[in-house]
Amino acid sequence: xxxxxxxxxxxxxxxxxxxxxxxxxxxxxxxxxxxxxxxxxxxxxxxxxxxxxxxxxxxxxxxxxxxxxxxxxxxxxxxxxxxxxxxxxxxxxxxxxxxxxxxxxxxxxxxxxxxxxxxxxxxxxxxxxxxxxxxxxxxxxxxxxxxxxxxxxxxxxxxxxxxxxxxxxxxxxxxxxxxxxxxxxxxxx
Amino acid sequence: xxxxxxxxxxxxxxxxxxxxxxxxxxxxxxxxxxxxxxxxxxxxxxxxxxxxxxxxxxxxxxxxxxxxxxxxxxxxxxxxxxxxxxxxxxxxxxxxxxxxxxxxxxxxxxxxxxxxxxxxxxxxxxxxxxxxxxxxxxxxxxxxxxxxxxxxxxxxxxxxxxxxxxxxxxxxxxxxxxxxxxxxxxxxx
Numbered sequence: 001x002x003x004x005x006x007x008x009x010x011x012x013x014x015x016x017x018x019x020x021x022x023x024x025x026x027x028x029x030x031x032x033x034x035x036x037x038x039x040x041x042x043x044x045x046x047x048x049x050x051x052x053x054x055x056x057x058x059x060x061x062x063x064x065x066x067x068x069x070x071x072x073x074x075x076x077x078x079x080x081x082x083x084x085x086x087x088x089x090x091x092x093x094x095x096x097x098x099x100x101x102x103x104x105x106x107x108x109x110x111x112x113x114x115x116x117x118x119x120x121x122x123x124x125x126x127x128x129x130x131x132x133x134x135x136x137x138x139x140x141x142x143x144x145x146x147x148x149x150x151x152x153x154x155x156x157x158x159x160x161x162x163x164x165x166x167x168x169x170x171x172x173x174x175x176x177x178x179x180x181x182x183x184x185x186x187x188x189x
Numbered sequence: 190x191x192x193x194x195x196x197x198x199x200x201x202x203x204x205x206x207x208x209x210x211x212x213x214x215x216x217x218x219x220x221x222x223x224x225x226x227x228x229x230x231x232x233x234x235x236x237x238x239x240x241x242x243x244x245x246x247x248x249x250x251x252x253x254x255x256x257x258x259x260x261x262x263x264x265x266x267x268x269x270x271x272x273x274x275x276x277x278x279x280x281x282x283x284x285x286x287x288x289x290x291x292x293x294x295x296x297x298x299x300x301x302x303x304x305x306x307x308x309x310x311x312x313x314x315x316x317x318x319x320x321x322x323x324x325x326x327x328x329x330x331x332x333x334x335x336x337x338x339x340x341x342x343x344x345x346x347x348x349x350x351x352x353x354x355x356x357x358x359x360x361x362x363x364x365x366x367x368x369x370x371x372x373x374x375x376x377x378x
Contacts, residue, residue: 012328012351012367013342024373108286117213129334139201143351143367145318148344153202156264162201162332164363168358176375178201186215 001108002049003135004138005115006125008152010139016122018176024149026142029172036170039094044138046073049111052103054124057082058094065095075110079103079124100127121149131156135181137162141174159184191238191300192324193293195307195314197341198362199328204338205311210250213338215331218361222258225359232262233327238300241292243313244269246362247276248253261306268292268313289316311339323369326351330363348373 009026010016017025028036051072058066058078068090070076075093085095097103107116115136118128128134139152162178169175199205199214207213218226241262247255247267256366257279259265264282286292296305304325307317317323328341351367358364 012326013346014340018348070333137201141365143353144373145342145346145349145351146373147342147346147348151203151344153336155340157202157334159207159336160334162334164275164332164358164360167356167358167363169353171353174353174356176330176363184333184335 002111002114002116004104004108004118004128004133005048005136005138006118006128007044007138008118008120008125008140009126010152011142011144011146011149013145013147014151014153015146016120016147016152017149019148021150022146024146026140029140029170030140036168037172040168040175041071042112044117046070046139047115048074048117049114050074050107050116051076052107052116052118052124052128053078054121055082056121056123057119059084065142066092066134074114075107077103077107077110100124100131101133104133122152122154125152126154126157129160129180136165137178137180139178141176141178143173161185190297191303191305193297193307193317194304194325194327195323196248196327197307197314197329198278198311198331199341200331200335200338202334203340203342205238205309205341206338207335208337210339213335215329218329218331218359219319223272225357226361229357229364230260231307235264236304237261237306238303239263239296239305240265241296241305241307241317242261242330243310244271245310245312246308248273253345255281255302255325257281263303264296266292266296266299280282284301289313289320290322293322311343314341315343315346318369324355326367326369328365328367330365332362342368350374359366 032038065088068088087094161181165177221227255277257277270287276283348372354366
């Protein structure tokens with residue numbers, strides 16, 4: 001069975017969006033069609049066998065329908081205790097699962113040898129990490145300080161040790177990949 | 190006149206220390222005597238012509254005396270409106286300056302062609318950034334999630350655009366160097 005990858009773009013000050021949830025261009029690098037950023041984006045897509053997202057990413061409220069375009073032609077597991085009335089009729093295969101553990105387990109099962117990739121939001125990322133479900137973390141670190149927004153790693157996260165696996169360095173974004181090694185030992189100081 | 194470098198070690202979740210200010214090993218990489226981390230530490234020391242620190246880094250209270258060992262054999266400017274009774278009698282040249290602008294200006298003057306290097310704490314780093322005094326930022330990104338402590342980039346920072354200058358990637362820490370390009374344009378989204 002495949003591994004679980006947390007894959008998110010984040011500002012230098014740790015935000016996944018800007019003030020009031022504004023789009024601050026953290027995924028601009030993703031739009032390119034050639035070069036190292038496009039290669040890396042393609043690698044993530046190709047290595048992903050299932051996507052896991054929070055309900056807020058799918059869309060808030062009973063009338064949210066998700067979206068009908070995605071580079072990820074794999075099942076999208078949405079963690080929610082309140083499925084929407086209907087998902088998009090488009091080609092995206094949305095599946096609604098109650099509980100983070102359950103959604104990640106279902107995604108791993110569906111992903112086969114590929115990754116179950118957690119794409120956010122921050123609440124889901126943090127819960128999955130704190131439940132010990134995440135094998136690898138990939139941060140696309142965008143060289144901007146936004147000053148406000150949603151922190152990827154909100155205060156209160158459990159402590160974790162990681163080890164760097166790879167860095168891909170481009171002018172637009174620095175792609176940092178880590179393996180999660182285990183809980184952080186309590187204060188060394 | 191030289192440039193101003195903000196140079197700090199930070200956890201993956203953006204902290205410069207751990208819960209209750211605990212030492213969580215963010216400068217462990219600095220202790221080595223050979224290899225890329227030692228080379229990089231030496232480079233920072235060699236390229237630094239003056240150090241700027243906040244009062245809390247020097248030590249809190251009237252009786253703090255700073256320290257008497259440092260690899261930085263250059264003037265140390267301490268930003269404070271309340272100088273301590275006495276600084277260490279040791280070889281470190283502590284100078285007390287009221288005001289961030291004034292301390293950074295004095296450090297640049299003293300640094301000559303080398304960098305005036307801001308070594309923290311977070312309040313000073315953030316004030317210097319927000320005053321537009323910082324030319325380059327170097328983050329020593331340690332692969333650990335600590336979950337609590339002092340955030341380097343506390344919410345409320347002004348927005349800034351940066352551009353990556355260099356990455357030095359080691360198993361212990363990823364050294365990310367940026368140039369500050371200017372204020373961030375308001376929400377693009």
